[in-house]
């Protein structure tokens with residue numbers, strides 16, 4: 001199975017590493033990706049990737065193989081594919097899955113619009129799966145749309161947190177050395193037990209590294225290594241770099257990677273992945289308000305309070321004049337959080353306008369979008385209970401929005417005439433907004449919170 005061309009016109013997506021789309025540094029990638037030995041930029045290096053995703057995730061301890069476990073209701077492997085898509089110079093991605101998971105994988109590719117993906121059947125071990133992926137690239141009779149690359153990246157499907165920079169580094173190093181792999185300092189010391197279960201010796205931690213992914217190889221090197229590989233190594237090996245050394249006498253270049261390169265292995269890793277992704281898509285908030293309001297507009301006051309409360313978060317304000325261009329403009333900054341300020345009647349007019357734009361934009365495909373419909377009322381003039389009736393609209397509407405991966409919350413702020421009270425209420429409102437955005441708790445959708 002093959003999906004369409006990579007890259008393309010998709011809006012910049014804040015994948016797990018939130019870097020800019022494709023070619024964070026065009027000059028760097030152009031020189032790296034010029035074909036081996038050619039003048040930089042003269043001919044692009046053919047690079048493909050093999051993603052082993054055929055495991056059962058035994059250590060995760062759940063029925064679903066971990067690469068398909070949901071993170072914010074989206075399969076983990078989709079985040080890895082999205083991060084790979086940032087490197088639009090990778091021409092083919094071969095995902096290696098078991099026969100029984102082929103359809104599930106095809107559904108993920110279709111739903112999340114992943115490009116240039118070919119599926120290959122897994123083997124009973126990781127090395128056998130990788131070998132199957134390499135074979136598909138080597139022998140295009142297996143898949144006519146695939147062609148043998150000069151360099152191949154091998155990356156575990158359950159390692160979603162990496163950026164284009166480490167891909168460029170391992171590919172550059174593989175071009176020069178034949179093989180390269182990301183490494184990290186060891187957290188625990190490595191020891192060797194004796195036959196009777198006692199300490200035999202320990203390795204000096206500072207002189208050793210943990211082997212992570214991505215790794216990259218001159219294709220002919222790693223393919224030759226796998227073709228020479230013993231059954232024992234195919235069955236019990238865990239290190240591709242070792243195969244290149246043992247069978248092709250290639251000493252891989254080791255590239256220091258970032259702390260994000262860890263592999264999702266245990267259940268706690270899924271929780272960690274979810275909180276990292278939530279943190280990363282909470283970095284920007286857009287306050288949507290009526291453009292005709294003057295600077296004292298309550299929306300601007302709320303914007304200033306949010307900026308004060310959330311100094312590491314980018315808070316912007318935007319008027320919604322019309323659909324497409326505004327929402328495209330907003331989301332180009334990778335914004336997944338909106339506070340819609342409703343001060344005019346009828347209630348929700350601005351919120352409904354924003355929601356219909358978000359629905360049409362399809363931006364909630366990859367991440368849940370938070371929309372806080374903020375309403376201001378001087379409780380001394382109008383009792384909240386009177387307002388409640390008209391605000392009940394939000395409960396039903398929130399259920400509809402939930403189906404589109406849009407989390408809609410209501411917020412009623414006491415628009416006190418007393419300046420100090422108003423500041424306190426706005427601060428309380430900012431705290432509530434911050435919590436809703438950070439937690440993205442679908443249990444609270446349609447609720448009306450009061451500040």
Ligand SMILES: Nc1ccn([C@@H]2O[C@H](COP(=O)(O)OP(=O)(O)OP(=O)(O)O)[C@@H](O)[C@H]2O)c(=O)n1
Nearest residue numbers: 052053054055056057058059124125126129157
């Ligand atoms: N026969 C296998 C075994 C593993 N993998 C893949 O290799 C990567 C790293 O392996 P690991 O973390 O060990 O995954 P599992 O084997 O699924 O985990 P476990 O050992 O807990 O069963 C994963 O993306 C996994 O899907 C594979 O493609 N084919």
Ligand SMILES: O=P(O)(O)OC[C@@H](O)[C@@H](O)[C@@H](O)CO
Nearest residue numbers: 126156211212213238239240
């Ligand atoms: O051993 P596992 O199958 O859990 O995972 C594979 C890892 O060993 C591997 O991804 C890195 O150590 C780099 O080779």
